[in-house]
Amino acid sequence: MPDQLLFAIEVTLNGLMAGVLYALVALGFVLIFKASGIFNYAQGVMALFAALTLVGIMEGQVPFEHLINATLGTEIHGFGWSVPALFAIILTMVVMVLFAWAVNWLVLRHLVNQEPIILFMATIGLAYFLEGLGDMMWGSDIKTLDVGLPQGLNTTIDDMTYNMFGYGFYIDNLDIAATLIAVVLVTVLVAFSQYTKQGRALRAVADDHQAALSVGISLNFIWVLTWSIAGFVALVAGIMWGAKSGVQFSLSLIALKALPVLMLGGFTSIPGAIVGGLIIGVGEKLFEFLVGPLVGGATENWFAYVLALIFLVFRPQGLFGEKIIERV
Amino acid sequence: MKRLITAVALTATLAGPAMAELVFPNLSYRTGPYAANGIPFADGYADYFTLINERDGGVGGEMINMIECETGYNTEKGVECYESTKGQGALLYQPLSTGITYQLIPRVSADGIPMHTLGYGRTSASQGEVFKWIFNYPATYWDGASVAIKYLMDENGGDLSGKKIGLVYHNSAYGKEPIRTLTELSEMHGFELLELPVDHPGQEQRSTWVQVRQQRPDYVIMWGWGVMNQVAIQEAVNIRFPMENFIGIWWSGSENDVMPAGERANGYKALNFHAVGDDFELYDDLEEYVWSAGLGAGAGDQHGTVLYNRGLYAAMIAVEGAKKAQEIHGVSAITPAQMRDGMEQLALTEERMADLGLAGFGPTFEASCTNHGGSGRAAINQWNAETGEWEVLTDYIQSNQDLIERLVEEDAMAYAEENNIELRCQD
Numbered sequence: 084m085p086d087q088l089l090f091a092i093e094v095t096l097n098g099l100m101a102g103v104l105y106a107l108v109a110l111g112f113v114l115i116f117k118a119s120g121i122f123n124y125a126q127g128v129m130a131l132f133a134a135l136t137l138v139g140i141m142e143g144q145v146p147f148e149h150l151i152n153a154t155l156g157t158e159i160h161g162f163g164w165s166v167p168a169l170f171a172i173i174l175t176m177v178v179m180v181l182f183a184w185a186v187n188w189l190v191l192r193h194l195v196n197q198e199p200i201i202l203f204m205a206t207i208g209l210a211y212f213l214e215g216l217g218d219m220m221w222g223s224d225i226k227t228l229d230v231g232l233p234q235g236l237n238t239t240i241d242d243m244t245y246n247m248f249g250y251g252f253y254i255d256n257l258d259i260a261a262t263l264i265a266v267v268l269v270t271v272l273v274a275f276s277q278y279t280k281q282g283r284a285l286r287a288v289a290d291d292h293q294a295a296l297s298v299g300i301s302l303n304f305i306w307v308l309t310w311s312i313a314g315f316v317a318l319v320a321g322i323m324w325g326a327k328s329g330v331q332f333s334l335s336l337i338a339l340k341a342l343p344v345l346m347l348g349g350f351t352s353i354p355g356a357i358v359g360g361l362i363i364g365v366g367e368k369l370f371e372f373l374v375g376p377l378v379g380g381a382t383e384n385w386f387a388y389v390l391a392l393i394f395l396v397f398r399p400q401g402l403f404g405e406k407i408i409e410r411v
Numbered sequence: 412m413k414r415l416i417t418a419v420a421l422t423a424t425l426a427g428p429a430m431a432e433l434v435f436p437n438l439s440y441r442t443g444p445y446a447a448n449g450i451p452f453a454d455g456y457a458d459y460f461t462l463i464n465e466r467d468g469g470v471g472g473e474m475i476n477m478i479e480c481e482t483g484y485n486t487e488k489g490v491e492c493y494e495s496t497k498g499q500g501a502l503l504y505q506p507l508s509t510g511i512t513y514q515l516i517p518r519v520s521a522d523g524i525p526m527h528t529l530g531y532g533r534t535s536a537s538q539g540e541v542f543k544w545i546f547n548y549p550a551t552y553w554d555g556a557s558v559a560i561k562y563l564m565d566e567n568g569g570d571l572s573g574k575k576i577g578l579v580y581h582n583s584a585y586g587k588e589p590i591r592t593l594t595e596l597s598e599m600h601g602f603e604l605l606e607l608p609v610d611h612p613g614q615e616q617r618s619t620w621v622q623v624r625q626q627r628p629d630y631v632i633m634w635g636w637g638v639m640n641q642v643a644i645q646e647a648v649n650i651r652f653p654m655e656n657f658i659g660i661w662w663s664g665s666e667n668d669v670m671p672a673g674e675r676a677n678g679y680k681a682l683n684f685h686a687v688g689d690d691f692e693l694y695d696d697l698e699e700y701v702w703s704a705g706l707g708a709g710a711g712d713q714h715g716t717v718l719y720n721r722g723l724y725a726a727m728i729a730v731e732g733a734k735k736a737q738e739i740h741g742v743s744a745i746t747p748a749q750m751r752d753g754m755e756q757l758a759l760t761e762e763r764m765a766d767l768g769l770a771g772f773g774p775t776f777e778a779s780c781t782n783h784g785g786s787g788r789a790a791i792n793q794w795n796a797e798t799g800e801w802e803v804l805t806d807y808i809q810s811n812q813d814l815i816e817r818l819v820e821e822d823a824m825a826y827a828e829e830n831n832i833e834l835r836c837q838d
Contacts, residue, residue, distance in 0.1 A: 090621075093621060097617050097621055100617075101617055149710045214442075215442075218442065223442070223447055223450055224447055224450075224667075225641065225670060227671050234645075235648065236651060253650055255617075327645060328614055328638050328641045328642045328671060329641050329670065331637075332446050332447070333445070333612045333614060333638040336612050336614060340615065368618050379606075380607065380608040381608035381610045383615065383618060384610040
């Protein structure tokens with residue numbers, strides 16, 4: 084097989100893996116938009132906040148440590164213990180549920196029946212608040228996140244492809260783990276929404292708020308539930324991305340990677356987020372491989388949006404999005 | 412009410428003019444995606460000024476007033492910070508961003524306020540004949556590129572012909588700075604240069620490192636900042652690129668960059684133009700007058716790190732420039748123009764650095780009307796993951812001055828022609 088073809092296959096496989104990571108971020112957006120019609124600008128910051136909280140708990144860091152020391156003149160430097168990863172993930176999830184409750188109690192319930200743009204602006208405020216809160220609670224330094232996920236070159240795939248083609252493919256173990264986790268996550272989410280009472284209530288609210296209210300479904304409960312699930316998805320995304328680069332404030336920018344995925348896959352479809360992620364991942368990587376060298380490289384960021392725009396022109400609601408029909 | 416207004420007016424009159432002070436704005440970034448790097452530099456910069464105020468009572472009797480303004484590493488915010496602080500008697504700017512530097516060069520030149528871009532910014536600004544108000548000593552990006560290649564030449568018995576060297580760079584004005592020098596050097600020494608841009612912020616670099624794996628360069632040089640550095644080192648580790656063949660510029664060589672990759676980052680190399688660690692007499696004074704007194708900047712957890720030391724170094728140069736200006740003009744309350752004169756006649760000798768409690772901290776250099784870029788020397792450091800410290804691998808290596816001077820001259824003259832700048836230092 085010619086080298087260029089082998090390289091292209093390797094790039095495609097890596098694109099698929101990267102697409103899964105994009106889809107993980109996009110999923111959080113979809114969940115909230117589907118249930119409440121809110122485009123949650125804070126989703127990227129939620130991933131950052133969740134990852135910061137997870138590392139903070141694992142390392143036994145005292146929340147607001149710097150603030151306490153600066154105001155009270157104390158010399159607090161952590162609790163002096165460390166928490167196992169699994170227990171820390173559970174505790175972080177509790178924090179994200181509390182956050183969801185607080186968002187609903189303090190912000191969303193006051194904005195019921197407001198225009199979507201008002202709700203969108205509220206999430207912009209929320210994003211900046213959460214970023215500042217994360218900074219004050221856990222500090223701005225770069226934190227190493229190790230929850231035991233494998234990382235680095237997968238030697239089995241490397242050896243296998245080397246024996247077959249004389250060239251070993253590079254696939255990162257972390258990407259394989261992310262793919263498996265994403266599959267489990269999507270399966271659980273679909274099962275939850277199809278086969279549980281709360282899931283059906285969530286779908287009812289997504290279809291029609293008024294009708295759902297009229298049959299006794301609590302909008303407050305559903306919103307807290309949705310934001311909690313989105314918080315969980317943000318935590319998973321934060322772990323995956325944080326394991327690659329360390330947990331730091333640039334983590335919030337992963338939201339930029341989710342936008343073309345949402346444009347392509349639609350804002351209301353979980354399978355759309357996955358398929359959109361895969362198309363964007365493969366598309367941008369292959370374009371960089373084939374065309375990048377001719378135009379000076381670094382095409383991935385903008386090409387993802389071009390690809391999404393092309394789809395948008397032909398299917399404004401995205402690949403799997405619901406067609407919007409408004410009767411006058 | 413009339414009495415109150417009279418009293419206020421009288422008080423204001425009797426108070427007279429505000430006490431003179433030396434104003435050094437600190438265009439820092441303690442928030443946003445680059446905060447982890449902005450904080451240690453800002454802390455070091457602030458702590459040195461605090462030390463001078465507390466220990467020496469300021470510079471020549473004038474207290475330093477450091478005005479901190481948050482840029483978030485955002486060019487527009489950086490310009491806003493400049494505009495909002497320049498009227499407060501600013502003597503010297505240090506924007507810690509090549510993007511902001513490019514925007515400020517015409518502004519500071521028009522306003523007559525000097526700017527020091529310590530090892531960053533526009534390389535050709537080291538040409539004092541054209542860039543009267545800009546200083547970028549002790550070394551520039553082009554020096555960095557040249558030093559890296561010189562080091563690799565030494566590693567290869569003086570011959571790089573037939574070798575392939577990859578440049579993984581931040582796709583911005585900053586990241587593109589070394590390309591011209593490296594292109595010239597590749598023609599000169601017969602190595603192949605592979606350009607590998609990474610888009611901001613650099614969180615996703617899989618394509619870049621798959622290319623590195625496919626094209627198999629012998630060495631990779633990196634011009635990164637922030638998360639790009641951590642991801643690049645992690646990806647290099649993942650593809651099993653030998654760490655000892657991976658060299659970062661001085662902005663890709665802090666503890667922040669190597670820590671996330673853990674033990675596997677062991678052996679990664681980076682350039683530096685100052686010392687690392689806290690084994691200097693100055694640190695004793697900082698402990699006594701600043702930290703123990705509760706006057707330290709930030710959380711106090713950055714002391715001795717690469718970027719904290721760089722902030723200290725930048726502030727030390729600002730103070731030395733101010734002292735020189737006071738000496739030249741015989742006044743303590745100096746103006747920005749006098750500060751510029753001080754910066755232009757600054758000489759950092761071994762003796763002077765030893766007097767400051769920073770013996771051997773940085774390369775010696777002597778600025779002049781034409782030379783605003785310093786001696787162009789940098790050392791190679793190597794990360795020891797076991798001890799968690801940077802080890803100094805070489806002495807300060809001199810860049811290829813013949814080449815750098817020619818390139819600087821070409822670029823600076825083109826800028827002068829474009830902007831109708833009259834050359835200085837002609838007599």
